[in-house]
Amino acid sequence: MAEETPKFFSLSEAESLRTQLEPLLIEAIDARRKIGEVDEKLDELAERIQRSGGLLVPYDSASTWRREYNHLASAIRNAVERIHATGCVVKDIDVGLLDFPSRINGQEVFLCWRLGEDRIRFYHGMDEGFAGRKPIDPRDADYQNPIQ
Numbered sequence: 840m841a842e843e844t845p846k847f848f849s850l851s852e853a854e855s856l857r858t859q860l861e862p863l864l865i866e867a868i869d870a871r872r873k874i875g876e877v878d879e880k881l882d883e884l885a886e887r888i889q890r891s892g893g894l895l896v897p898y899d900s901a902s903t904w905r906r907e908y909n910h911l912a913s914a915i916r917n918a919v920e921r922i923h924a925t926g927c928v929v930k931d932i933d934v935g936l937l938d939f940p941s942r943i944n945g946q947e948v949f950l951c952w953r954l955g956e957d958r959i960r961f962y963h964g965m966d967e968g969f970a971g972r973k974p975i976d977p978r979d980a981d982y983q984n985p986i987q
Contacts, residue, residue, distance in 0.1 A: 846925075847940050847941050848939045853941065857959060864922065865935075866918050868935055870918070871911075871915055871933065915932070919932070930968075930969070936951070937953075948963065950962050
């Protein structure tokens with residue numbers, strides 16, 4: 840099976856897509872927060888079962904919490920898969936960090952956006968992370984997507 844050619848976004852394409860993806864990202868972040876709470880409940884339940892020597896297993900509670908955990912894990916997975924299907928990359932779900940593959944001055948880069956920022960203002964090299972973010976030069980703001 841041949842590898843797909845990666846999609847490169849112009850700044851305006853990435854910004855338009857960002858507004859569409861933001862609700863999905865928020866959904867995934869919310870599910871991630873809730874799954875942490877459910878995981879704590881499951882840990883507490885497991886500890887109680889262990890302390891009782893396995894004699895008092897609340898099957899209904901265990902089943903309910905496990906179903907909720909699986910439901911939330913599925914919601915996270917589905918949201919991330921839908922975001923990735925656009926060509927965008929979820930870099931950090933906990934802080935809501937998205938990267939959009941792009942090219943600036945002939946170099947492959949990621950246009951970088953974090954939840955809470957009003958628009959995409961930064962980019963970084965493919966081998967750099969959030970710490971390597973640089974402001975997008977206004978002269979690059981309207982560059983066109985290169986011919987694939």
